[in-house]
Amino acid sequence: MSILGITMAWHSSGRAPLALTGYDRPMAQGLPVFTVFLASPGDVVEERAIARDVVRRLQFDPFIQRHCSLRLVSWDEPAAPVPLLASEHPQHLIDDVLPRPGECDVVVAILWSRLGSPVPASPHPSGTAAEIDDALAGRPDVLIYRKTAEPTVALGAPDILERTRQYAAVRSYLAGLAESLAARGRGMFQEFGSPTDFRTLLDAHLRRLVERRTRSRPAAEAGRAERRWDTSRSPYPGLVAFTTADVDCFFGRDREVDALTARVRTTPLTVVLGASGSGKSSLIGAGLLPRLAALDGPTRWVTPTYDVERHVWHGPRVTPTGVGADPARWPAPVPDVGGRALVFVDQLEEIFGPPCAGYRDAFLDHLVAVADHGPATVVVSLRADFLGHALQHEGLARHLQAGSFLLGPPDLAAITEIIGRPAAVAGLRFDRELPEQLLIDARREPGRLPLLAFALNELHQRRSDDRLTAAAYAEIGGVAGALGRLAERTFGALPEGVRAEFGAVLGRLVAVDEVGGPVRARASVAALCTTAERTALVDALIAARLLVADATHVELAHEAVFRGWPRLAQWIDSVHEDMLTLQRLRRAVAEWLQSGRDTAFLWPQPRMDATLAAAGRIGAELRADERSFLRPEAERLCDELRRSGLGHRRRQEISVQLARLGDRRPGIGVAADGRPDIEWCRVPGDQPLWIAKHPVTVAQLDAFRRSHYRPDVDGVPTGLEKTAPNLPATCSRREAMTFVSWANKGRTAGGPVVRLPTRAEWERAAGGRTYPWGDDWRDDHANTIESGLGGTLAVGMYPAGAAPCGALDMAGTVWEWCDDESAPGHRVPDDLHLLKGGSAWEKAATCQVTGGRRMRGDVARDDAGIRLVLVGTP
Structure with missing residues (x-):
């Protein structure tokens, strides 16, 4: 039976087609209609699709549009299907609905490995054979094509015997058909090997038949057929890819x-x-x-x-x-x-x-x-x-x-089709020699298709009526220059403030691939259009078809923009190293995420600083995971210190790492005026009292020593040469008092006063409990002899051991000098000085809030330091 009927009914035959396919277009009256009937069994599906495509494209041929109109009919066409009822044989329904093959102008039959199913009460071996015989008995030209490729079938296929019988039936039928054609002197028999060969043959044969049929007929006086192409639409898509909507102008x-x-x-x-x-x-x-x-x-x-x-x-x-x-x-x-x-x-x-x-x-x-x-x-x-x-x-x-x-x-012939045939579909004409110039220029350009498509689209924008002109081609700069000239015209017409956002916008739309070459990157509209100037630049580039956008994202129309716009190419070259830096960042982030955010995969701070600087220079939009990866190392280390159960040895490592980074935490360094940068914690109580969050650090004591002593005369060590600046400083009682005096210099009379705390003030700040954090000892809350470290760490390494007011290291670390304060009714000798808090060399019990130690004389201890209080409001 016939699987597909495609008809273009000749109006003079007196019979109009009964079913039309979706290829049908409105036609002006007065043009004859050419009819083609396609007969084939069901084993040449691809060739039937090619036949449809050939006929569809012929509809846009200028000669055919002038002399006839084409209408396609298919029994299984979705737009007008033949209703196949279960109660009737499909061939009977097709014969009732579609024109008979003998009434058409051309019948095309395709055979391969099947002849088709027999039709009840018919002398013909199959529906396809019946259609061919009907055509030979009528007036059509008959074109018979045989596919020569060997059919394949699995040895275990259940229908292997039927398929073998069908193949033999085809060979027998074709032998008899050849004799019939020779006897009648009508029809043509042609073999083909591939679908492409079939396309070439059918296209050429149908064109010749249409020309022969219409040669003796003058062009219709009623006027040409109504133009089928929307003249406002370009048949050349420019930089964007062809889609299913562009099938009518996709050639080559x-x-x-x-x-x-x-x-x-x-x-x-x-x-x-x-x-x-x-x-x-x-x-x-x-x-x-x-x-x-x-x-x-x-x-x-x-x-x-x-x-x-x-x-x-x-x-x-x-x-x-x-x-x-x-x-x-x-x-x-x-x-x-x-x-x-x-x-x-x-x-x-x-x-x-x-x-x-x-x-x-x-x-x-x-x-x-x-x-x-x-x-x-x-x-x-x-x-x-x-x-x-x-x-x-x-x-x-x-x-x-x-x-x-x-x-x-594409080869030379294909590029010729790419240039010429879409213009014919849209009813456009080229100036003489312009297609040849386009062909020459296109073959000179690497990656020529997008640049050629862009130039052709620009020609369409500048067409003169229905002509694509050589003058317009020269104006746009040819295939090589069209994209760059349009981009520069667009960019140059923008205000200076908008042009200044070039790097900020393009930096989000360009990335580098694994080998360092530029590639397109999509950016969200919200992230890209953050200012009026950036929005104006994006809108202008979209209007120029250099960018494409949907409701949420923007990207470059094609990678050809990298080559075709010199300004962009030069900018990419100037920031190439920064782009490579970001590419390495994203690869490192992926590895970090795959590791479960293992800190071993993180970069050192100098490398992170360089990467952040690179991102800033090109306005790159960093994702949340990238920002997390680039978070300052010191911040991540301080977060780790707050983790429950963190061991003493890891705290020691963090202490060293922070010192290496140049510890910039508040309250442990020196202010711009050269004096200690103290972070104060308010102590609850009736009297205004503030206590330093940290003991005085080596950096702060060293600033005092450099200011107060002459090392070459006094012989006082400066400290920094021997130890880390973020460690707690140690000194004698006398030096502690001198440091206090220096810290008070420049303060307004009657204002707040800095001094050493009294016993009562120190214990009040520590919270009045057994330990600063509570009544029970916690091993991970303080650095005492139980830690096994045998020395001090940077201040603030035990944030969980904070006193209620927020002061750190009030248990362990170093003893802290206090003011000499006697208990009521008990006088302390003048040379016996109070120390509170314990140190890294003391047992936990010694470091209780109410505990303490007195030292006679002015002995400088390696475990005694300073903590300041401020009386008044800082």
Whole structure:
């Protein structure tokens, strides 16, 4: 039986077509209509789709548009299907609804390995044979094509005997048909090997037949057919890829579309590999997807489609940066009953760029799982220079062995079609010699397709009526210069304040890949358009078609902008090292996250500072995990100190690390005026009292010594040469009192006074409990002899041991000199001085709040230091 009927009914025959396909367009009255009937069994699905495509494209041929109109009819066309009832044989319904083959102008029959099913009460061996005989008995030209490729069948196939019988029936029928054609002197028999060969033959034969049929007829007096192309729309998409909406103007890749279609029908995951600008996305979007959707065999393909009015894809088409970190956000492929869905993953190279580092493996795992376990076939576009990275993923590498489709640059004939045939579809004409100049210029440019498409689109913008002119081509700067000239005109017309945001905006839209080359990066509209000036720049570049945007994100229209806009190329070169720095950051962040945020993967502070500076210079937008990774090392170390159960040895390591970083915590260094930078803690009570959060540090005592002594005369050590500046300072009682006097210099008379605390003040600040933090001893709250360290650490290494007022290290670490204060009724000798708090060399019991020690004379101890109080308001 006939699977597909495509008719273009000649009006003079007196019979109008009974069913029209979706290819049909409104026609002006007065033009004859050419009819083609396609007969074939169900084993040449791809060739039937090619036949539809050939006829559809012929509708846009200028000669055909002038002399006739084409109408396509198909028994299974969704727009006008033949109602196949279970109670009747399908061939009977087709015969009742569609025109008879003998009434048409051309009948095209395609045969391969099947002749078709017999029709009840018919002398013919099959419906297809009946249609061919009806055509030979009528007036049509009959074109018979036989596919010569050897059919394949599994040895264990349940229908192997029937398929063998069908193959023999075809051979027998064709032998008899050849005799019939010779006897009648009508018809043509042609063999072909591949779908592409069939396309070439059918296109040429139909053109000649239409020309012969219309040669004796003058052009219709009633006027040309109503133009089918929206004249406001360019047939050249510019930098953006062709989509399913552009199928009528996608030319030059028929051979590749045929080969890719055959590959995808038998391969669960196909990767289209090609250089940047080779047209990978267009081949899939405007070639493969429409072709699969047009196949009408037993498997119905459900493919993504592009909504040209809303500028969005419908169906499972994704990009790595568009989906984000959660592959579950992929649109679910939902095939028809008995159908097959196709998932289109465009620009897979994005997954190997910095923005996707955190979810690269999860994305690729999901992609491979879809192909391995269904419910869909996967087609991927990938830049060839990322093939090595793709092979690092085990599952993807496995599919690449059988599913790689290599796309090279178009040849001379293909570029000629790319230039000329879309113009013919849109009813445009070129100035003489302009197509040749375009062809010459395009072949000189690497990655020529996007630059050629951009130049052609610019020509369309500057057309004169329906002409694309040589003057406009010279004005835009040709293929090589069109993009750069438009970009500079757009940029130069903006106010200076808007132009100044160039780096801030482009820095978020450009990244570098694994080998250091520039790649596109998507940026959120919210993050990019933070000021009126940046918004104006983005809007201008979108209007110039250099950027593309959806509701939430913005990106460069194509990587060709890197080469075509000299200003951008020069800027990228100037910040290349900064971009590489950020690329290394994102790789390090990915490793850090995979390790469970292990601190061993973090960078030292100088490297983090350099990376932050690089990000600032190019206005890079850092993600939350990147900001966390670059958090100052000192802050992370201080956070670690608050962790419950942290050991003494790790606190010792942190003490050393903070000193190496140049410890900048408040209250442990020296202020800009050279005096101690004291962080005060308010002590609860009736009288205003403030106590220093930390004991006086080596850095603070050293500032005093440098100011107060002459080392060469007094012989007093400065301290910094021998110890870390963030350790607690130690000194004699006399030096402690001298330090207090120095700390009070410059204070206003009658104002707050700095001094050593009395016993009562010290104990009040410590909280009046057994220990500053409570009544029970906590080993990780203080540095005493139990720690086993045998020495002091930087101040503030035990934040959990804070007193209620916030003062640290009031137990252990170092003894602290206090004012000589006698208990009521008891006089303390003048040379007996009070120490409170204990030290790192004392047992825990000695460090109780009410404890203490008195020292006779002015002995300088290695475990006695200073803590200040301030009476009054600081």
